[in-house]
Amino acid sequence: MALGIVCIVRFIENQTVQNDMSLSTLPSPHYRRIADMLRMTLASGALRAGDRMISARKLAEREQVSLPTALEALRCLEAEGLIFARPRSGYFVRQADAVPSMQVDRQLSGPVPVAMSAVARSLFSSAETRLVPLGAALPDPEWLPTEALQRALLATGRRLDARGQSYSLPPGRADLRNKIASRAAQWGARFAADELVITAGATQALRLALRAVCQPGDAVAIEQPAYFGTLLLLEDLGLKALQIPTDPLEGLMLEPLAEAIQHHRPAAVLASPTVQNPLGASMPVARKQELVALLARAGIPLIEDDVYGDLAGEGQRPPACKAFDRSGNVIYCSSLSKTLAPGWRIGWIAAGRYHAQVLQARMAGEWAGAPLLEAAMSEVLSSGDYDRHLRRLKSRIAEGVKAVIARVEASFPPGSRVAMPAAGFLLWVELPQPINALEVHRRALALGIGVSPGPLFSPAAELQNYLRLNCANEPTPHLLNAVGQIGALCHELVRVG
Template structure:
């Protein structure tokens, strides 16, 4: 619908009315005139970032227009990123120096040992379960299809009877493997049910993949920054991390990867080409094809972590790298932990030419699956309930991301930069250099707020002034206030680190 007639249609949506479209376009709607006046007010500096805007009702009285017209004017400013709405609180002026520019790509270095476990243990041991969940990368439990999951469990329990309480032996239930293979075929994957092994989540799948192709002391090429679960796996298996620069738009950069292969010859490449954690970057189809071809030519396996893939795309999700694998060189790992049922721990691996090694490793380790959960998951995938849930989840995630970005813009200090991912629910935030993300984490924890500090995403606990924020939660007043509190902590740390005599006058540094 043309923006010129939005407010008019709102008043007549229950009537049949003939509208002269050309006449409407020639006029200047009241809401646009009011919005332009408000823009001039903001540009004059009369209101500072964080100040409350005039309420819609007062604006309507002042301009002698209807309340919907006043609201439309404020929404115009919100769409331009000038103000942000807070639930039940009104509109506030955004912090306009927050940038969504691309973060710098760091220079390539050689393989390094991972020394993250001590930091991770320190952070995780201090965390409580009842935190405002801006840290853990999990969807809001209220967003999950609980009724659907319960019905599937009950149906599977009746069908399996006592066998539901037994073991599911590797490679896992055939009905679930068939459903997963059929879904993957929709985006071009060329593996069947017999090529799959069901795992206890994607982390176990990644562990099996690494064990199949690596030996202790080997280097594994990973994205920079990298998901901390990947780093902990490398450390636990005695593997070194070879960091490859990763771009916010392009994903894993192929030229530095090619150089790293020539110089260091990694045993494997472990990457998330679709919705990377923590950047949210996705490689284009063409670049995925190039990546597969590059590693096939080099004889280096690609371990593809596709746990967020189902959150990408408006309708049909984009193909994973596995869709372009003709030789079995891509080891594909995924799960439903980020979209359907985190606690069910349903994951899978399609290991290509490494299938035998992976299956042996699965049987030698924590090999037993849960038949009841596997059967119930198969039912959910077969019924179409999962696809209906995904459509709702994507809308909620997009709304949550927008709300948190707007709150960061309104609350965080000058010099902050934040990603705006096209898919997924994670924000990667670069804070001013003076702000220590570990200290932000500690202070936020004391307020009952969880955040993930940048050092978790670096092999040697670097990235000290970065945060990852989870946006897969209802943007309630409590949640947005928590983001505001994190911003306040960052302001305090910025101020406390200033040299003596440093002053702030009218918001400018002198």
């Protein structure tokens, strides 16, 4: 019954939202019509939790559309948390949430200075290396393909010999750039190898992008809540944050963004349209196209942070916004830190029409790369090891997320809400008032447990009653007991409050 109500409410909302900027006057695409029909089927109760959905092929035949159109309709429901995919088995109806879904704050505010580095410093300085890892957004080291990485390092070390100990000069090794461009072309990217610059992780790529298009004092539109690394960059560069309401299922909301453009004219939009951190939201393909078109018309660059993109989708990942960029207005940033080798610090940026500015900034700053790591990464991407690893990783993540959600449902206080991630390994949890997430963090540290409190994800250290939990760890009894301990702490703080 709860699932049916959620489906009907979302269907009504989707039908009644008005677009102040006239984002599109075209008829609804076929996949949206099919997705709406499937939502109504779920709302009717005809299918129960765990039931198999109609296959994409049969759906395409029944609705007389192409197979990609049918798949996109199913992926819309997957992004909304209504169904889930099992490798080589198809789509299944997701169980109704025992924990209520996250609500969206649609209120739009003006640009604000970012002042949260003191909070970040206090939290990071108190962290220890042997905490139960529910805080940092990193995959379990045991889940990484260590043997494949070591093989690649040994092979490239022998091949490069002394050259591997030198510098890799901007824009980075050509073999790695060629491989990245080739893989990106599979999801529709429109950039060549010579349009890429290799960076020291995605954070450096984002910094280069912001420096290329912004001046101190400018406003940058960001998601609400936002990744704390983004906020630290804005603070360090003297930029203001213009927070845009973000839906826990469909990501950045375009109508408030259009309003913000009218009233505040940001210098750039920085967003993660695929698997947003911390919500786990992913924009449907059509909304990504609308976002790219809106910003192209406005002449405002989109800085796309796509570090979690490879974790989305069954088999072939969904396209990033960069796939729909026709004018070079999208500055695409990504890395392999969340999926393959965090410590190697391999990232990249495809800056479109801002390529010259980005390359100049790369050469003027920390410009030297590591040729051995770049060459080894190219070999891993070429060998097929990465794709095999991704399939295993996504399966493990799905089990980890399921296990942590079940423990949250069983142990957190009534009134807790969870943003159910369509992909990725992060859970964003709203705690009932008057719980203070910073106090939860402090008490959890004393128990040897790491969590990320909500104030890290707000430019003014707000979001006092939110937590982010990392689910990319083996769901051992020890880890799940730690989740239960966090729930017990929250129960205690409710009583004290």
